[in-house]
Amino acid sequence: MMRLPFYLDCDTGIDDAMALAYLLASERVDLLGVGSVSGNISAAVGAANTLDLLALAGRDDIPVAVGAHDFLAHEFHGGATHVHGENGIGGVVLPHAQREMEKESAAEMIVRLAHAHPGELRIIAIGPLTNLALALRLDADLAALVHDVTIMGGAALVPGNVTRVAEANIHNDPEAAAEVLAADWFVTMVPLDATMESTIEADDRDVLEASNHPVARAIGAMLDTYFDFYVRFFGRRTSALHDPLAAAIAVGDLELGEAPVVHVEVDTTEGPGRGQTICELRYRFLGHPEQEGAHCRVVLSVVEPFTPKLMAAMLRL
Amino acid sequence: MMRLPFYLDCDTGIDDAMALAYLLASERVDLLGVGSVSGNISAAVGAANTLDLLALAGRDDIPVAVGAHDFLAHEFHGGATHVHGENGIGGVVLPHAQREMEKESAAEMIVRLAHAHPGELRIIAIGPLTNLALALRLDADLAALVHDVTIMGGAALVPGNVTRVAEANIHNDPEAAAEVLAADWFVTMVPLDATMESTIEADDRDVLEASNHPVARAIGAMLDTYFDFYVRFFGRRTSALHDPLAAAIAVGDLELGEAPVVHVEVDTTEGPGRGQTICELRYRFLGHPEQEGAHCRVVLSVVEPFTPKLMAAMLRL
Numbered sequence: 001m002m003r004l005p006f007y008l009d010c011d012t013g014i015d016d017a018m019a020l021a022y023l024l025a026s027e028r029v030d031l032l033g034v035g036s037v038s039g040n041i042s043a044a045v046g047a048a049n050t051l052d053l054l055a056l057a058g059r060d061d062i063p064v065a066v067g068a069h070d071f072l073a074h075e076f077h078g079g080a081t082h083v084h085g086e087n088g089i090g091g092v093v094l095p096h097a098q099r100e101m102e103k104e105s106a107a108e109m110i111v112r113l114a115h116a117h118p119g120e121l122r123i124i125a126i127g128p129l130t131n132l133a134l135a136l137r138l139d140a141d142l143a144a145l146v147h148d149v150t151i152m153g154g155a156a157l158v159p160g161n162v163t164r165v166a167e168a169n170i171h172n173d174p175e176a177a178a179e180v181l182a183a184d185w186f187v188t189m190v191p192l193d194a195t196m197e198s199t200i201e202a203d204d205r206d207v208l209e210a211s212n213h214p215v216a217r218a219i220g221a222m223l224d225t226y227f228d229f230y231v232r233f234f235g236r237r238t239s240a241l242h243d244p245l246a247a248a249i250a251v252g253d254l255e256l257g258e259a260p261v262v263h264v265e266v267d268t269t270e271g272p273g274r275g276q277t278i279c280e281l282r283y284r285f286l287g288h289p290e291q292e293g294a295h296c297r298v299v300l301s302v303v304e305p306f307t308p309k310l311m312a313a314m315l316r317l
Numbered sequence: 318m319m320r321l322p323f324y325l326d327c328d329t330g331i332d333d334a335m336a337l338a339y340l341l342a343s344e345r346v347d348l349l350g351v352g353s354v355s356g357n358i359s360a361a362v363g364a365a366n367t368l369d370l371l372a373l374a375g376r377d378d379i380p381v382a383v384g385a386h387d388f389l390a391h392e393f394h395g396g397a398t399h400v401h402g403e404n405g406i407g408g409v410v411l412p413h414a415q416r417e418m419e420k421e422s423a424a425e426m427i428v429r430l431a432h433a434h435p436g437e438l439r440i441i442a443i444g445p446l447t448n449l450a451l452a453l454r455l456d457a458d459l460a461a462l463v464h465d466v467t468i469m470g471g472a473a474l475v476p477g478n479v480t481r482v483a484e485a486n487i488h489n490d491p492e493a494a495a496e497v498l499a500a501d502w503f504v505t506m507v508p509l510d511a512t513m514e515s516t517i518e519a520d521d522r523d524v525l526e527a528s529n530h531p532v533a534r535a536i537g538a539m540l541d542t543y544f545d546f547y548v549r550f551f552g553r554r555t556s557a558l559h560d561p562l563a564a565a566i567a568v569g570d571l572e573l574g575e576a577p578v579v580h581v582e583v584d585t586t587e588g589p590g591r592g593q594t595i596c597e598l599r600y601r602f603l604g605h606p607e608q609e610g611a612h613c614r615v616v617l618s619v620v621e622p623f624t625p626k627l628m629a630a631m632l633r634l
Contacts (some may be wrong), residue, residue, distance in 0.1 A: 012629050014440065025506050079411055111511075111528060157474050157475060157476070158474060158599045159474070159597075159599040159601070160599070161597075161599065163610060164582075164595045164596065164598070164599060165593075165595055175429030230605075231348075233599065233600065233602055233603070234602050234603075235602060235603045265481075265589050267588055267589055267590045268588070269586040269587075269589075269590065270586075271584055271585070271586035271588060271590065272584055272586075272590075273482075273586065273588065273589075273595065274583045274591030274596050275594060276482075276590060277590050278481050278590065279476075279481065280481050281476045282476040282477070282478065282550065283480070284476070285550055285551050286549075286550070286551075286552045
């Protein structure tokens with residue numbers, strides 16, 4: 001099977017770690033580079049976590065670039081340590097990677113990879129969209145060079161997570177999200193509508209922790225912190241699979257359910273709707289007829305259960 | 318059965334006509350007064366339509382007051398004639414009522430009725446909430462005097478109708494809606510989540526048109542115009558039962574499905590979320606635990622089909 005060129009933008013992050021593991025395990029993915037962005041944790045710590053995870057997976061060949069520390073319109077204020085732990089990966093201490101980050105920024109890496117693989121580069125963005133917006137500003141030709149973009153972010157017809165209507169990645173940098181969704185490339189958005197329906201359970205965590213695979217074992221340990229947070233939403237020790245679901249969809253591994261291509265606008269006001277992804281879904285009773293100029297596919301559901309595929313991937317590394 | 322005192326605020330309107338018919342047919346309702354507000358049509362035309370419908374139903378005893386022509390923060394600009402027809406009731410010409418409107422405004426009527434029936438008055442508001450906001454401004458004691466308020470309006474977890482996220486009644490006067498939802502009375506909100514699931518079909522319309530009941534026959538004729546509009550959303554000749562569903566819920570005639578009491582905020586920005594009802598539904602997986610200070614019940618669904626009850630009511634008049 002031919003591997004396809006991918007770039008991953010992330011804020012590692014417990015579910016980012018799972019997404020990274022999923023991509024590393026895939027035979028369809030040639031992961032050409034990873035950029036970090038502030039979100040769950042600072043861009044610097046997220047990059048270090050990514051480097052350490054890659055070392056643990058024996059993949060020191062994949063370059064890691066540090067991305068934006070601050071968001072387009074406001075400063076980064078410490079991330080979601082109550083969700084992901086103080087170090088972003090649930091307090092788990094990984095062996096320290098022996099190599100350095102790239103000299104280029106994450107935005108520069110995106111532009112470089114897009115030019116090196118014209119028409120072929122797949123971008124997966126599972127943190128705030130700051131680096132992608134900066135890359136678009138760096139190179140006016142970028143959107144046309146990229147094959148497509150898959151983002152974990154937003155909430156269409158379900159509540160948000162950081163506010164009543166906004167999801168964390170988009171809410172962290174709504175201005176960046178607006179620029180990314182306005183750019184002339186095809187975006188697949190994987191919002192909370194889909195990701196909150198995909199969960200990893202306590203039994204799965206036990207399997208990871210008991211395994212001989214170092215990455216799987218580390219993720220199992222991280223999930224303990226993630227479960228502590230999610231119990232207040234789900235009422236049981238579980239977690240949603242936000243980022244890995246987006247990664248799997250980007251790879252083409254999951255059959256999509258309701259996933260219309262529609263106009264999406266980001267609320268960039270300072271009002272209570274700030275950071276909401278406002279999707280044109282009013283014509284759903286008609287099966288979402290074509291919307292002229294729309295280039296964002298909003299994945300409201302997937303058909304098959306994702307967790308078995310993710311578990312198999314993590315236990316394959 | 319003891320009749321309970323009700324006030325109806327409406328912008329008649331085809332579905333307003335159905336709601337009025339439903340209330341007139343109910344043995345539990347003592348309809349003490351009706352106020353009009355601009356929305357589907359101007360407050361003046363809406364009041365005239367209401368007066369004519371009451372005459373047709375032989376209920377010239379129910380006073381009708383004209384309410385606000387303009388909204389709190391902006392002017393009325395002609396209403397939804399593309400939905401409800403040029404005269405608000407699908408072009409149907411009713412016999413002209415022989416009596417006059419009340420001298421008091423709708424807001425004054427609300428205050429008067431609340432004082433006349435302290436703790437007992439039920440308010441049903443199925444248009445923009447301008448009159449209710451004005452009544453709250455007229456009398457600081459009003460909220461405490463009123464039994465409860467039921468509104469047709471908003472969209473919680475489904476798309477809006479006039480914008481991607483906003484429903485028409487709230488979007489027409491978001492500032493009024495914000496004041497009404499902030500006031501210290503109990504509000505039951507019946508949003509599009511529930512009303513778009515309750516429809517009246519072409520076969521039902523045929524039954525109304527063929528009946529001997531003048532109000533039912535008039536409503537059957539009106540529905541032809543309403544169906545013309547709704548075909549673009551539903552793909553068939555049907556219409557949602559927005560206003561009558563709220564009326565039936567206010568009367569207590571329907572078992573509610575998912576209907577949590579939650580905090581609701583109205584987006585009053587000028588951004589793309591303007592007029593959205595932002596509901597705190599993030600804890601739905603836990604069954605919506607109590608939210609301190611919340612006093613708005615959001616009806617996301619009803620249990621039983623409503624249309625048979627509505628049909629029976631309209632054919633009883």
